[in-house]
Amino acid sequence: MNKRDRRVQRVLQITLVLNLVVMIMKLAVSWYSGSLSLFVDALHSMTDSFNNILGLAANHAAAAEPDREHPYGHQKFEALGALAIAAFLGITCLEIVRGAIDRIIHGSKPVQMSESVLWVMLAVLGINILVVLYERNVGKRTKSQILLADAADTMSDIWVTMVVIIGLVGVWMGYQWLDVVLAFPVGVLVLKSGWEILRSNLPWLVDEMAIDPKHIHRHAMSVAGVAGCHDITSRGLLGRQAFIEMRLVVTATDVDSAHKIVKKVENRLKAHYQPVRIAISIEPLGYCIDNNAYS
Known part of the structure; x- marks a missing residue:
């Protein structure tokens, strides 16, 4: 305890x-x-x-x-x-x-x-x-x-x-x-x-949305190397324990560089929503998404 x-x-x-x-x-x-x-x-x-x-x-x-x-x-x-x-x-x-x-x-x-x-x-x-x-x-x-x-x-x-x-x-x-x-x-x-x-x-x-996806999107897009993010979901209780899931489109072409970008996004989100557990799936640069969906 x-x-x-x-x-x-x-x-x-x-x-x-x-x-x-x-x-x-x-x-x-x-x-x-x-x-x-x-x-x-x-x-x-x-x-x-x-x-x-x-x-x-x-x-x-x-x-x-x-x-x-x-x-x-x-x-x-x-x-x-x-x-x-x-x-x-x-x-x-x-x-x-x-x-x-x-x-x-x-x-x-x-x-x-x-x-x-x-x-x-x-x-x-x-x-x-x-x-x-x-x-x-x-x-x-x-x-x-x-x-x-x-x-x-x-x-x-x-x-x-x-x-x-x-x-x-x-x-x-x-x-x-x-x-x-x-x-x-x-x-x-x-x-x-x-x-x-x-x-x-x-x-x-009942797992109601804990954080507005627009806010999560804004934090993720502020990290260098992020080309876009989508399928953003969250649940839990903000300030007690939150969970975030998303798909991230990165500019990196190798796994090591992509992993570093993901860690930067995680650290950015943790700085604002800690305690939080984050699950991010990486998408290739050519993956087409609509970033305006979170504007």
Whole structure:
């Protein structure tokens, strides 16, 4: 495991401990108060803990070097982990709606409120804010999708907690119905977070184009000895691991000279898109192509 992956693992371990603390605090307060919205918030925090465990497993799998069975590496395990987080959020949203409808139909006991409940929730909010800032900062530096996805999940937890706190203040003022009503916008916030994670990771899993072919063509044509390039494709995730394939028309008439030109093109592309793996097929000078296709 390289330095980057060890750092991601350490962040996930720290946030797992913090999320477990937050979950226990919310469960204790929700049991004391009998608040539905607070219990839903605790359920959301429980998914955060599961997500951290899932992230640790996914990051460990993604850190493995390419092997015979996985010649392109294991980086997609990170994206799979992020999609599982989105699935957890979807399940949480369904539980929120189900619980709210059940209380509307069958009713429930009045929510018990006190100053200690609000102070605990404010402490929880502060912990979550620190977790988001920490994970997002490290996630951007390491370009870890699992950290960014987990930060987005915890960010949704912050909004949920803020809504719950507002509802609890309302309940304290005598508006008991707020506890059930606010469960619905909480569900919307959770669903929105899951959708954003899904949208950001699907392109990687379905091999969507990672780099505009025009940009690759421009870099390749700037190398001396290149007469043209075509059939340019790319996939992966730019900044994490990209793959480029192309056919290159060179002016060289011998293999050694052609190989040197190819190496220059590879170095030029690596300078702009590293980490990247490049596969180039060489075409003879007489090969007819339309360079205007990438203009």
